[in-house]
Amino acid sequence: MKNIDFLMAGVGGQGTILASNILAEVGLQLGYDVKKAEVHGMAQRGGQVDSHIRWGEKGYSPLVEENNADYMIGFEMLEAARFPHFLKAHSLALVNDYRINPPLVNLGKATYPSKKEIETLILERADKVLWIEGTGIAKNLGNPAMVGVVMLGALSTLIGGDREAWLDVVGRMVPQKFVELNK
Amino acid sequence: MKKLMTGNEAFAYGAYLAGVRVGAAYPGTPSSEILANYAKYPGVFAEWSPNEKVSLDVAIGASYAGTRAMSTMKHVGLNVAADSLFYAVYTGLKAGLVIVCADDPNMHSSQNEQDNRNYAKFAKCPMIEPSDSEEAKQFVGLALDMSEQFDTPVIVRSVTRLSHSSTPVEVTDQEPPPPPEELPAYERNAQQFVMVPANARRRHPVVEERLKQLAEFADSTPINYIEPGDSKLGIVSAGVSYHYAREVFPDATFLKLGMVYPLPEKLIRKFADQVETIVVVEELDPFLEEHLKLMGLEVRGKDIFPILGEFSPSLVRSCAVEAGLIEAPEAPPEIKSSLDRPMRPPMLCPGCGHRALFHVLREAGVVVTGDIGCYTLAFAPPLSAMHTTGCMGASIGVAHGIDKAGVKDDVVAVLGDSTFLHSGVHPIIDVLYNQGSSTTIISDNNATAMTGFQEHPGTGKTIQGRETKVVDPEKLVRGIGYEKVDICDPYDIDKMEEILQDHLKSEEPSVIIARHPCVLSTREKHTPPEVDPEICINCGICLDIACSPLVQEEDHVRIDTLLCNGCGLCVKVCPQEAIIEK
Ligand SMILES: Cc1ncc(C[n+]2csc(CCOP(=O)(O)OP(=O)(O)O)c2C)c(N)n1
Ligand code: SF4
Numbered sequence: 001m002k003n004i005d006f007l008m009a010g011v012g013g014q015g016t017i018l019a020s021n022i023l024a025e026v027g028l029q030l031g032y033d034v035k036k037a038e039v040h041g042m043a044q045r046g047g048q049v050d051s052h053i054r055w056g057e058k059g060y061s062p063l064v065e066e067n068n069a070d071y072m073i074g075f076e077m078l079e080a081a082r083f084p085h086f087l088k089a090h091s092l093a094l095v096n097d098y099r100i101n102p103p104l105v106n107l108g109k110a111t112y113p114s115k116k117e118i119e120t121l122i123l124e125r126a127d128k129v130l131w132i133e134g135t136g137i138a139k140n141l142g143n144p145a146m147v148g149v150v151m152l153g154a155l156s157t158l159i160g161g162d163r164e165a166w167l168d169v170v171g172r173m174v175p176q177k178f179v180e181l182n183k
Numbered sequence: 184m185k186k187l188m189t190g191n192e193a194f195a196y197g198a199y200l201a202g203v204r205v206g207a208a209y210p211g212t213p214s215s216e217i218l219a220n221y222a223k224y225p226g227v228f229a230e231w232s233p234n235e236k237v238s239l240d241v242a243i244g245a246s247y248a249g250t251r252a253m254s255t256m257k258h259v260g261l262n263v264a265a266d267s268l269f270y271a272v273y274t275g276l277k278a279g280l281v282i283v284c285a286d287d288p289n290m291h292s293s294q295n296e297q298d299n300r301n302y303a304k305f306a307k308c309p310m311i312e313p314s315d316s317e318e319a320k321q322f323v324g325l326a327l328d329m330s331e332q333f334d335t336p337v338i339v340r341s342v343t344r345l346s347h348s349s350t351p352v353e354v355t356d357q358e359p360p361p362p363p364e365e366l367p368a369y370e371r372n373a374q375q376f377v378m379v380p381a382n383a384r385r386r387h388p389v390v391e392e393r394l395k396q397l398a399e400f401a402d403s404t405p406i407n408y409i410e411p412g413d414s415k416l417g418i419v420s421a422g423v424s425y426h427y428a429r430e431v432f433p434d435a436t437f438l439k440l441g442m443v444y445p446l447p448e449k450l451i452r453k454f455a456d457q458v459e460t461i462v463v464v465e466e467l468d469p470f471l472e473e474h475l476k477l478m479g480l481e482v483r484g485k486d487i488f489p490i491l492g493e494f495s496p497s498l499v500r501s502c503a504v505e506a507g508l509i510e511a512p513e514a515p516p517e518i519k520s521s522l523d524r525p526m527r528p529p530m531l532c533p534g535c536g537h538r539a540l541f542h543v544l545r546e547a548g549v550v551v552t553g554d555i556g557c558y559t560l561a562f563a564p565p566l567s568a569m570h571t572t573g574c575m576g577a578s579i580g581v582a583h584g585i586d587k588a589g590v591k592d593d594v595v596a597v598l599g600d601s602t603f604l605h606s607g608v609h610p611i612i613d614v615l616y617n618q619g620s621s622t623t624i625i626s627d628n629n630a631t632a633m634t635g636f637q638e639h640p641g642t643g644k645t646i647q648g649r650e651t652k653v654v655d656p657e658k659l660v661r662g663i664g665y666e667k668v669d670i671c672d673p674y675d676i677d678k679m680e681e682i683l684q685d686h687l688k689s690e691e692p693s694v695i696i697a698r699h700p701c702v703l704s705t706r707e708k709h710t711p712p713e714v715d716p717e718i719c720i721n722c723g724i725c726l727d728i729a730c731s732p733l734v735q736e737e738d739h740v741r742i743d744t745l746l747c748n749g750c751g752l753c754v755k756v757c758p759q760e761a762i763i764e765k
């Protein structure tokens with residue numbers, strides 16, 4: 001069994017916690033020893049929310065080590081740009097093509113980096129950045145907070161493995177129409 | 184069957200399985216979810232107590248009555264409950280008592296980084312420390328058994344990274360032991376339970392003797408063990424740090440400690456005889472390291488790893504490489520480009536009533552002694568309207584002290600409703616009794632919002648969802664003897680301003696209750712207002728209320744309608760009347 005380390009990064013209210021719970025459950029279902037850590041201060045107030053999820057034969061630390069993540073799932077562009085140092089060489093990044101301004105940007109006291117700059121930064125480690133219209137798709141389905149399920153749908157096709165396990169877990173944890181989307 | 188559980192869920196499950204029937208707590212990150220989860224199990228009594236000291240006394244009482252009990256809190260909660268911890272160690276108990284207490288290395292959500300292992304030694308109370316959720320479940324049961332075997336409370340230590348991480352836990356259809364049909368009458372034994380000096384003097388030697396027995400127990404308990412490995416390097420660790428160390432030193436010999444106080448000296452010596460170099464990997468204080476040094480052992484620890492902050496596998500590895508304990512691993516290419524990535528500090532929610540209050544306070548130019556809760560965020564620019572915050576309940580006494588020192592400034596104390604009932608009542612009595620003239624403002628949002636909207640004595644609901652009496656802060660302060668008391672919704676900013684000025688002028692000690700329910704918990708929303716770009720002169724005055732939907736564009740301000748709560752505060756503060764209610 002190959003170890004897989006995932007890093008999720010988003011902003012409070014985007015549903016990263018639900019998505020990380022799903023990803024951890026799927027790992028357990030696939031027979032991995034799973035560890036998951038939420039790293040957040042005051043998430044509900046629009047702060048950063050990061051999750052570390054580890055699938056392995058026998059895991060120890062719930063935190064992913066820098067230079068070691070296989071996948072990064074960014075729910076927001078700037079949040080994705082904070083963690084390239086966690087990625088290993090030849091890793092993959094899935095990033096929601098969505099921007100939420102931090103307060104300093106709104107106040108005109110800082111600038112939001114461009115999509116191009118963010119991509120260049122992540123590509124120093126990752127082989128590829130997959131931009132996903134996650135929020136757009138979730139909004140069309142009636143609930144922008146389901147962006148995580150959209151992101152996981154894309155991730156599942158990359159990791160492969162047992163589709164039934166994914167669908168089973170998603171079916172238990174989210175509303176039906178988002179399950180349909182993943183089929 | 185294995186189920187993923189957070190450390191906090193596992194603590195609750197372990198308590199349920201071990202037959203804990205009374206659980207009490209005051210919320211505090213990262214411990215709050217322990218009692219919230221425990222309260223859902225059948226056949227248990229759970230309560231949010233007004234503060235941690237009360238919660239510990241309640242658990243002690245249940246244990247005196249012969250029922251297994253639990254009290255949970257965050258690290259600083261034990262400062263509040265310390266007096267009770269110390270007496271319970273002296274009196275001993277009738278049934279198992281476990282205190283689950285969570286430290287917060289790196290202060291993800293705390294005002295300090297205290298290492299509560301020091302309390303174990305200070306109070307002479309045994310402490311055990313699980314390293315993952317399975318151990319969290321098991322250690323609660325073990326703590327209760329130890330508590331009954333040695334007649335002492337037992338502290339189970341957690342940290343943020345354990346409480347908020349999920350790892351698999353074995354779940355069975357095992358049921359907790361059935362409750363007794365009827366508890367026997369309360370057994371009266373004043374010699375043991377009344378701590379007057381004469382009795383306490385008899386109890387202290389019992390405590391010392393018990394510690395010796397616990398030290399022997401530490402040497403035989405299976406939760407302390409040696410994991411054989413290369414004899415060159417011996418690692419001593421406990422809790423989550425053990426897992427980081429395991430990843431970084433896969434070949435070393437390990438001493439994994441499940442019990443951190445008292446320590447197993449025989450086992451430690453046996454371990455020391457097996458290895459050439461001993462390294463202690465522990466977050467925060469050199470608690471284990473100092474003990475080993477006192478035993479005369481040569482050990483390394485804080486000369487390699489920091490005393491500050493939280494550990495991670497990356498940090499443990501880089502320190503170990505620097506100290507020459509391991510080779511540097513092969514690393515991917517270094518990241519060369521640098522990118523300015525603005526931080527995302529937490530902010531008051533759009534529509535939060537605290538914002539309206541602090542807008543008025545800032546405009547009035549008063550000194551604000553603050554307290555702990557969501558409203559503490561008002562200290563940050565651009566609101567910049569709070570000038571002290573220390574610990575829960577400090578605001579009122581600090582304001583009174585500043586007042587008595589005789590400074591010229593107007594000073595008001597501001598604290599939340601949950602904080603007021605936690606530790607604001609005694610200081611507010613002090614102001615009245617000692618003829619102070621300061622004004623206390625209770626920013627009442629009808630919730631313990633900061634830690635996840637827990638109920639409290641002012642909300643009318645218990646943790647288990649039962650309707651109950653409401654402790655009304657107005658009646659409370661009037662009952663104490665306050666005569667100048669006003670209640671105002673801070674969204675009525677003109678009236679709020681007027682009441683504030685009236686109270687500042689008055690020499691009488693006074694209370695203002697600024698009442699607006701927490702919108703994140705009520706989910707109340709209105710249609711967002713609109714900025715008329717023709718009228719807006721882009722002065723930026725509205726931006727000073729620090730509300731995230733307000734965005735400054737090239738030549739006018741815009742409102743992000745997805746984020747906006749429609750509360751209308753910005754409409755009121757715009758001097759040009761450019762923001763129009765819809
Ligand atoms: C002794 C202690 N216990 C618990 C906490 C955690 N804590 C910080 S603020 C707070 C409650 C805040 O509630 P309230 O005063 O009503 O303010 P709100 O967040 O609702 O605005 C709690 C439980 C703490 N910091 N110190
Ligand atoms: S959670 Fe409630 S009290 Fe806290 S900032 Fe949001 S609206 Fe205000």
Ligand code: SF4
Nearest residue numbers: 533730748750751753
């Ligand atoms: S109406 Fe104005 S002050 Fe209220 S939430 Fe919307 S932007 Fe913020």
